[in-house]
Amino acid sequence: MSILLVAKKDFQDAIRSLTLVAVVGAFTAFLAFKTYFEFTMTPMTTTTASDLYQSSANAVAVIGTLLGYKSIVGERESGSLKFLLGMPHTRRDVVLGKFIGRAAVVVVTVIVGFVVVSAHYAVLADSPSLTAYAVLVGKLLVPGVVFVAIALAFSAANRSAMVATWGAIVLAIVFAFAWDTVLNMIESLMLPPDAAIPNWFHLVTRLNPKFFYIDANTLELGNSAPFYLEPWFGGVIVAGWLLIPLGLAYLLFERSDLA
Amino acid sequence: MGAIEASGLTKQYGDVTAVAALDLVVDEGTVFGFLGPNGAGKSTVINCLLDYIRPTEGQISVLGYDAQGETLAVRKRTGVLPQGFDVYDRLTGRQHLKFIIDSNGADDDPEAIAERVGIADAIDRRAGDYSRGMTQRLMLGTALVGQPDLLILDEPSTGLDPEGAHEMREIVREESDRGATVFFSSHILGQVEAVCDEVGILQAGTLVAEDTIDGLRNAIEAETTLTVTVDRVPNAALAAVRALADISEVSATDTTVTVQCADDAKMTVLRKLETAGATVEDFELAKTSLEDLFLAYTDDETGVTSGHDQISEVLTQ
Incomplete structure (x- = not known):
């Protein structure tokens, strides 16, 4: 009960923030541009709703x-x-309570953005699919909520807003860009070009909460996949990203002097 | 059982000791004025009572609950007006009150509380647009929610004009009449004198006095400073005066003798000086007021040490 009251207060407070309005606006504009770009600028390939995932996931992170x-x-x-x-x-x-409140805000932000852009998608896509669109949005909510948890954990564990700000910048860079870039470099420079990509590499890719859904099915590995590439392991990854940062941050926050 | 009982409360920040082995008992139903200059450690003590910070050593019980182990039970029964707080700028006064009413599971009417603290006409405005005084009133209002058994008010008159400070004291009286214990910190004696049953004076993390206002006043006003101008000060005179009953301090320059003594001992002192061979040419009497005493603590410009000595002597008599 107490948790939900804190969550409700926090949602009421955060949703009235002008910064949030600006962020939702920027996100919607970005999404509109991206949808237009994906569906009209790449005529050689068949574009579907899921092609919007990668760039949207970075924005959501x-x-x-x-x-x-x-x-x-x-x-x-x-x-x-x-x-x-x-x-x-x-x-x-x-x-x-804060985590639930802020998670609700990220859910609202993402949904508002996609609802606004849905008309755009319906017009531009060759065969618009409501299901595919809904799956895309649902999938994006996962990294949205996970990044709220990670950043909030950082916020609870630190005494100074300056440190938390730098921490947030580093987090955003690592998860949105650096992780992918480093893996791409490893893939192109260190792995043998002809051989199949090793399973551990898929695991490291998948450990980035943006790519929790990459599993044996999406990789078309058949039945030979190890447990950590099975679909259910995505749930473990997401749960880990939620529980470990929040748990550690709570332990630090619980022990610290607040004034 | 005391509403607040602290024993051996110590808080250290590195090498700095903010509160040193403080023992404090606030009886249930009293209005306790927690006095001391800024930086004496008042807020540190209050932050420990509310578990905002953890003491380095010592035990605190609030309303019979362990302040660190049973925080929730303490918070349920305590109304708090902290120092250095902030409100949620984007939420209205009503939303703040509603939030705390829901959190306490209370059935107060937000409008009635707003009316009581004088912000009824601003209840639907965003708290970010409130003046400092209005924010303080809103926070006082939130402290009253749920008829708490204990009110902890840290410098409650901050940002209030004299009229507001007066209204705040009225509310303290009403809450006390209802049966609540009020723990009220301030660096201004006048704020506390009018409403408090008891006061404790904190200086550099140590409680230097704990008494009723009347008790402090009596102790101080019974004391007189007698300044005697004489032709000379014979060797035996000072020792003779010191030997008298009811004398707390004697000092002398070439032609003046200063004696701190009980009010009715002054004639004996003068006679003793004459007997010792000095001729009294003139004398002056000065009483120490409660205000003088307290100023000695709160005003950094006046000698804090002398005030400290003064009250130690007064209170050990």
């Missing part, structure tokens, strides 16, 4: 990070955390 990185350290610095913890809420309620 950045949005999740933006929503999370200041959520707790900001309240700690301003002093509103004293107001919050003057009430019968525990520090655990605050961490979880």
